[in-house]
Amino acid sequence: MRLERESTSFQRPRAIIKMDKxxxxxVTKxxxxxxxxLIGLILLSPIFVVVGIAIKLDGSNGPVFYRQVRVGKNGSQFHMYKFRSMINNADQMLDELKALNEVSGAMFKIKNDPRVTRIGRFIRKxxxxxxxxxxxxxLGEMSLVGPRPPLPNEVDEYRPYDRQRLLVTPGCTGIWQVSGRNEVGFEEMVELDLKYIRERSIAMDLKLIVKTVDVMVNSKGAY
Known part of the structure; x- marks a missing residue:
């Protein structure tokens, strides 16, 4: 009796295919x-030098770079780097300025922040x-694209729903940053970030990076 050859064709479970994707x-991201x-740091190094000199000549004593604790993926904390755009004791002045907050929810933004230096207004804009x-x-603490990394005190005010923003690595830019930024309230920012988390892909990341360049050139929604 001849045995029939067992078919080797089969359909992979959708869960495994999704996990592979x-x-x-x-890995690609x-x-x-x-x-x-790496390429950005190399190509933009002349700008780093010029901005560093401008900050030092701006009349306010202090370091060129500002290091601030932020909350990353799964609630882990890290120090985020920025060019210093405010006076040295800016953090100590926060409590007395909270009443002037112009953004709803667990964020703090005021358009004419008195702590911002002259060069600071330009580099923030x-x-x-x-x-x-x-x-x-x-260092792997941030991604080029992802949700904005919040401050620890902002996370303290998060509802469980809002904490879903922390499921992925935070980014330098994202949907919120190219959708009006400071003109977008906290609730809308959360929804935009969750939309990104659900639909994220390399194509979407590249599209957001291109949009970010346009936002930077036209200074949309930044202050």
Missing amino acids: RYMYA RCMDFLGA TSIDELPQFINVL
């Missing part, structure tokens, strides 16, 4: 982050102050 996305941040975050990307 997520793994490939994570990390490679893109590392190379993008053009988002140049964010460029040192390429260092955080190289």
Whole structure:
């Protein structure tokens, strides 16, 4: 009696296919982050020098770079780097300015912040102050694209729903940053970030990076 040959064709479970796609996305995204941040730091190094000199000549004593504790993926904390755009004791003045907050929810923003220096207004308007975050990307603490990394005191005010923003690595730019930024309230920012988390892909990341360049050039929604 001849045995029939067993068919080797089968359909892979959807859960495994989805897991493979997520793994490939994570690997590709990390490679893109590392190379993008490295190339960015090299190409933009002249701007770093010019901005550093401008900050020192602005009349306010203090370091060129500002390091601030932020909350990353799964609630882990890290130090985020920025060009210093405020006076030295800016953090100590926060409590007395809270009543002037112009953004709803667990965020603090005021358009004419008295703590911002002259050069600080320019680099914040053009988002140049964010460029040192390429260092955080190289270290794996941030991604080129992802939700904005919040402050610890902001996270303390989060509802369980809002904490879903912390499920992925935070980014230098994202849907919120290209959708009006400071003109968008906290609730809308959360919804935009959750939309990104659900739909994220390399194509979407590249699209947001291109949009970010346009936002920086036109200084949309930044102050």
